[in-house]
Amino acid sequence: MNLLTWPVTALGWTSSLVQRAEASQARINEFLDQKTDIISRQNVQKELVGDIVFEHVSFTYPDTGIQALRDVSFRVRPGQTLAVIGNTGSGKSTIAALLCRLYDVTDGAIKVDGTDVRDYSLRALRGQIGYVPQDVFLFSDSIRNNINFGLDQPDEARMLQAAKDADVYQNILAFPEGFDTKVGERGITLSGGQKQRVSMARALVKEPKILILDDSLSAVDTKTENAILGSLQRIMAQRTSLIISHRVSSVKLADEILVLDDGVIVQHGTHEALMADATGLYRALYERQLQTEEA
């Protein structure tokens, strides 16, 4: 059903339909506002395995002229976890935005399972990527509908499992109406960490082949973050994951870590290998964060 052309009068039937339509409309508008030049080709609709390759990718934001990435190359094999760390503004989120094709690369290419992302149908590509954005967006609706958002056929067992995996199940059960509890303007207010975990459950319930966590646990303390990442290990082992963070604690378990500085990969390797480089940016980030935590 095309919600863009859905007659407004037809929306009057049930309030939950209206809310879902509003929610979908908001999301559609969000995409349309910024992505008018992204063309969806219908030819490639295959099921993904999750092999991601960035080949000499450079990207300049068209509106500001800011070059966010310069000659970035890496590969993440199916089932592996790649982490990206760097200071604020170093280009981390831009990597996620390009992979989801919110923008097209300026130079180079991004390939998923050997096919350029520009050749996929947008629906096929984005439908298989679970993206937990930095800025969580929850609809004024029940927690259940927020988690199941975008699914054609919601499944109760899958939703419950996603909430458990995102470590928000017990919080939700403690609310008066459990998963039917309304959030947002007409409901209760969730803490920043709870919102992030509901948003994570929304990504996990899709059982995506590619999972992107974009600073998704910044609002929880390091202890909770470690507990969530620990419980996500099983899930991440079954898909290709991209963890974007400015915190060393979030990235240290990854198979490979990229260190970005001003749009350029300045280091890459495992946590142990990067820590061994006493003069590298990674070690400097680690020591700075240790000092902040101790303070």
Ligand SMILES: Nc1ncnc2c1ncn2[C@@H]1O[C@H](COP(=O)(O)OP(=O)(O)OP(=O)(O)O)[C@@H](O)[C@H]1O
């Ligand atoms: N939508 C946008 N339009 C124009 N410029 C942008 C946009 N998003 C990011 N930028 C710019 O691109 C550069 C890289 O930003 P990006 O968000 O990728 O960095 P980041 O490492 O994820 O930062 P943070 O840790 O603060 O989220 C920055 O200079 C930023 O100001």
